[in-house]
Amino acid sequence: MQTSVRLGKLKLKNPVTVASGTFGYAQEFKELVDLNALGAIITKTITLNPRLGNPVPRLAETSSGMLNAIGLQNEGLDNFISIKLPLLQRIKTKIIVSVSANSAEEFIHCVQALEKVNVEAVELNLSCPNIKYAKLKSSKGKARIFAQDENDTFSLINAVAKKTNLVLIAKLSPNVTDITGIAMAAEKAGAHALSLVNTFSAMAIDINTLKPRLANVNGGLSGPAIKPIAVKMVYDVAQAVNIPVLGMGGIMNSDDAVEFILAGATAIGVGTANFVQPNVSMEIIKGIEQYCKKNNIKDINKLIGMFRV
Ligand SMILES: Cc1cc2nc3c(=O)[nH]c(=O)nc-3n(C[C@H](O)[C@H](O)[C@H](O)COP(=O)(O)O)c2cc1C
Structure with a gap:
């Protein structure tokens, strides 16, 4: 069965990512997961x-x-490059380095440094809801998250795309009115x-202490x-753009x-489930293959967006 998929020029052996x-920097999971299988x-x-x-x-x-x-929380670019990355690059799978920054210049600095040490792809985290973007002034003059504004998304990705040959994956925020407009701006920007x-974005209150739980x-x-x-959101975005959706x-x-792939995702990311069952990604790889066999699908790419209304 053909299980490989593409995110731009990045070829994955199967659609399952973490x-x-x-998933930390993967070493934390090496006793529990066959990292090479991801x-x-x-x-x-x-x-x-x-x-x-x-x-x-x-x-x-x-x-x-x-x-x-x-x-x-992280140890910064230099420590990542000298300590974490060499271990990651020994794993026989694709490594996508997630990067965040307060400005286009800072993003470009990080991406270019990663390019020099043979990283193939970066995920630009334009959407973390948990930090204060103190220095960032959006096009409307208010501090905010890049992926909450079409113009900010466009100008940031466009600036980075001009300065690198790496595969650029833009990570979008669900905390928006219409994610498709932002997705199209990201595509147009490169x-x-x-x-x-x-x-x-969410919160919870402890009703006994009257304090926030975070x-x-x-x-x-x-x-x-x-x-x-x-x-x-994946379904809406996959309809609106011509680039792959993770x-x-x-x-x-x-x-x-499988539900995400049917909705239009080319690849999927396993997140919170890793905390519940650390080797769940292995079961997901097997389960997708079994689903394809059962339904006589010989190429996983046929499954992408196969859902019809
Ligand atoms: C504890 C925790 C830490 C996370 N840290 C990051 C992060 O550093 N960068 C990022 O882009 N997303 C981060 N995320 C978001 C996940 O990558 C993912 O987008 C989100 O949790 C939705 O997937 P899930 O419901 O399967 O967890 C984090 C999520 C959790 C639960």
Whole structure:
């Protein structure tokens, strides 16, 4: 059976990736998962300088979901390149490095540094709901997340695309009125693929202490609670653009993964499910193949967007 798919010029051996921030830098999972079997590994987002992240508590379980406000804790670009990346590059799969920054210049600096050390693809995290974009002034003069504004999305990706040959995957925010407009702006600007969705802006209150359950007050909701909304966003975006979509949001098993592919996702990301069952990505790879065999589908690409209204 043909299981390989393409995100631009990046060829994955199968459509199953692990979502940024839910799989560390892969070494954390090496005893539990056959890392070589994954279609791709998307690393925890890195930034130019190290970040401590937000104060604790920064995780809370909610009905059918999980709230997090990690705040992009990471050791910074240089440490990633010297310590984490060499180990990642030994794994026989594609490595997609997730990067976030406050400005186009900072994004370009990170992407060019990664290009020099043979990284093939980056996921531009334009959508983290859990950090304060202090320096960023949007086109409307207000600090906000890049992927919440078409012009900001366009100008950022366009600036980066002009300065690199890497595969650029733009990670979009679901915290918008119409994600298709943002997706089209990202495509026009030169993104080779789109990753969606990041977490939904959300909060929870402890009714006994009268305190927020996250020290940051706000967090991002992930897990099964968001899946139907994410499926709709993937479906809408896949109809609107001609570049591949990497779909994610509440994928817990292979049926969920197939649902995203039918909605139009070329590849899928397993996120919160990694915390529930660390080797779930292996079962998802097998389950997708079994589904294809059962339904006499010889090429996984035939399944993409096969859903009809
Ligand atoms: C604990 C946690 C940390 C995350 N960290 C990142 C991150 O660093 N960068 C990023 O782009 N997305 C991050 N995400 C979002 C996931 O990559 C994914 O987009 C989202 O959780 C939806 O998928 P899921 O419902 O399968 O988890 C994080 C999610 C969780 C739960």
